[in-house]
Amino acid sequence: MSTEQIGQGSRPVAKKSPTGRGRPPDSSKREAIVAAAAEAFFVHGFAASSIEQIAADAGVSKVTIYNHFGDKRALFAAAVDCECEKMRGYFSIDTQLSGSSIRERLTAIGEAMVAFLSQPKMVQFDRRIAAETEHEPEIGHAFLKAGPWRMKAAFSAFLAFANERGELKIPDPELAAEQFVSMCKGMGDLERRFGAAPDSTENSRRIAGALEMFLKAYAP
Amino acid sequence: MSTEQIGQGSRPVAKKSPTGRGRPPDSSKREAIVAAAAEAFFVHGFAASSIEQIAADAGVSKVTIYNHFGDKRALFAAAVDCECEKMRGYFSIDTQLSGSSIRERLTAIGEAMVAFLSQPKMVQFDRRIAAETEHEPEIGHAFLKAGPWRMKAAFSAFLAFANERGELKIPDPELAAEQFVSMCKGMGDLERRFGAAPDSTENSRRIAGALEMFLKAYAP
DNA sequence: GCATTACTGAACGGTATCGTTTAATTGAAC
């Protein structure tokens, strides 16, 4: 089980030769395999997905999969790595670092975050990673590092910065970060995970409520 | 897939005879089957659990399982129903309705809730139900009704009551309920689901922080 | 040309599952 170098990507494929002498590996096939694997694993789960079906969906021979990844578990790990990497770019807090009032910036952050977490793909990914964590704790840990913890660190830094500039008065930025994010999510997170229809009105009320409460507590 | 009468339990086993003439069904066997099924399903998942293994664990013939439940999916539904029913009694907010200060009551509620959600069994159950919701949305919906929504209603009522008594000043009890609960959970919920070691110090800080913020916003 | 590597298609052994069937046994009610 890889899932270690989630932060690096670019794991080497060929043994050593940068320009091998034989037929070059078809990277498009590898991508197709990982894509089909991700689709299958995240929809049907690890145990319920068959390599044979993944191979068919990817338009690839089963042997090719074994040559590339060697193992069903390794293929799953590769799919997780890939999805984590994709996730990396989808959401960043940096764009909200300056401009307009702190009120508007916090609102924008809250809305972007909720929108990000509401994507069906994210919900699906969340469900599957959590389920597989039961057997493969490292997968859950890798996801925490790549996703939530990373985000918390960024948002805490944002709050600490606002604190230094005197826009807010926050004794514990980490705690405050959790509070704001948690209130923005409310039960919405949970409801999505268990299949309830998303309700954007409800989300807006949560974000507005979170903002009000947050400023009431942390305005200078 | 049953999961409809999660609130009723007591689904009939025998066809019609209240006191049949033949050999009476051994209810202990049925319980053993459901227990073994719950264990297997919630640990290994639906697809990765085998009826044969469940039968062995329950000390029961495979045919008996099929006679009782007819189907693997039905057995899973029965296990979910049973677990939901058990959950029912574990956590209740009623015990905190009166006595001591509102501050102490809220703290007790927060602590009880976090302790409840931190149980490994609950984490496991959450993971599994969420995963199976991918294919069986009714299961997720039934769980929401039996668990989180029920709790939210109870806590909202508690807050509305405190509001009427003038202990708090809350314009929107439902929103306030979500806010308090969400802040108490913080990221702890998520971290537990993804296998991070629980940190009771962190939990206490979250609860204290939630209380402070909550009272700052809603104290009369 | 030739060596080397990537890929394919098909098949195989072994294992495991579900759901059903059959024949036999147990246990309570009558």
Added chain:
DNA sequence: GTTCAATTAAACGATACCGTTCAGTAATGC
């Protein structure tokens, strides 16, 4: 003791999967 339902052990057919092997084809460097 007879009757009838619950239960059991064992086996069956069908299906599916994993991971491997093998012979053959495709694409590249020499």
